[in-house]
Amino acid sequence: MADKINPVDHRILKLLSKNARLTYKELAELLGTTRQRISRRMNRLEQSGVILKYTVIPDYDALGYIHVVLGITLKPGADVREAIEALKTDEHVKVIQRALGSHNLVIHVIGPKDMRELERIISEISKKVPAIDHMDVTFITETIKFETL
Amino acid sequence: MADKINPVDHRILKLLSKNARLTYKELAELLGTTRQRISRRMNRLEQSGVILKYTVIPDYDALGYIHVVLGITLKPGADVREAIEALKTDEHVKVIQRALGSHNLVIHVIGPKDMRELERIISEISKKVPAIDHMDVTFITETIKFETL
Incomplete structure (x- = not known):
């Protein structure tokens, strides 16, 4: 991990763990930040392998x-x-x-x-x-x- | 389960299991159908409880x-x-x-x-x-x- 995981990353991950389909816009509104920042942080989390996958849990x-x-x-x-x-x-x-x-x-x-x-x-x-x-x-x-x- | 799960539902679920962030538009293109149909089927799968959750798998x-x-x-x-x-x-x-x-x-x-x-x-x-x-x-x-x- 070249990048440190910051508190915003933790909050993004927590929200995505409850609903991985939240849009950049929704995440930005929930966290009081911009879509650009959310998109940039998520790309980093995906590329560094902190996010392994977005998936569906079926019955x-x-x-x-x-x-x-x-x-x-x-x-x-x-x-x-x-x-x-x-x-x-x-x-x-x-x-x-x-x-x-x-x-x-x-x-x-x-x-x-x-x-x-x-x-x-x-x-x-x-x-x-x-x-x-x-x-x-x-x-x-x-x-x-x-x-x- | 009031509704039967049809082959399109299975294909939607399979795609979402690989990437739960696929948009209605992307799913519609991948399955050769309309956004409206994808949205309707997904709502049914969510409401009937077949989809328990969309989530993120972290490292x-x-x-x-x-x-x-x-x-x-x-x-x-x-x-x-x-x-x-x-x-x-x-x-x-x-x-x-x-x-x-x-x-x-x-x-x-x-x-x-x-x-x-x-x-x-x-x-x-x-x-x-x-x-x-x-x-x-x-x-x-x-x-x-x-x-x-």
Whole structure:
């Protein structure tokens, strides 16, 4: 990070975390500044990688999908990067995060409600990562709160 | 869901999952339809709850925060709703999800990098839910992929 994150950046991010579709104009009005300044700060946050993505959080159940979180613990000494490379291009794997603690790798799978088909997908994923020691499988049934900042 | 989700809705959601800041105009051009139709479909998706939120995914490390996922297993027979109510208003708890499987409850905490302070925050959270049987603590160190659809 070449640029320091200033208090205005924090306020912009907080507002975008509640509604990422706020326009430059709306953000400028909420923060008592100009559209130009908002646009310039947001461009910097995007280019420096502080903002990874603007996205939509859907209700998977309403769309006919199941959201599964796989908490993966690799065997001692296993290469996490190898596991990540093997999973990156899997169309069912939507989120990949490196981690420390109970799990080394957290993966989100969005799959069909058909449990047999879902079993096949998860089994395919685990075959791609031979270094898996243990995998916690958690089905998300309802999102009660979702904020990012 | 009174309204059926049609193929256009799916395509809108897919595009918004990649970039939630796309304008009605940009979405209309990408999908070969009108701004009016995009606006109408998006309003329906928002009002019916299919779209829970438009948000920003930040790089927590760059902002000076640590992102912790708590996978909570409650004691058999415990009331998940009670646990949710106790955690809802906690300012450090950003995500609360009901779940089935390895964990009954998945919680995301955004806290400071100071490990002593973080320990205090997690300890406060676990005190609020006396029905906790087991808690997996996972520190997210890097987000490699983040898609929602």
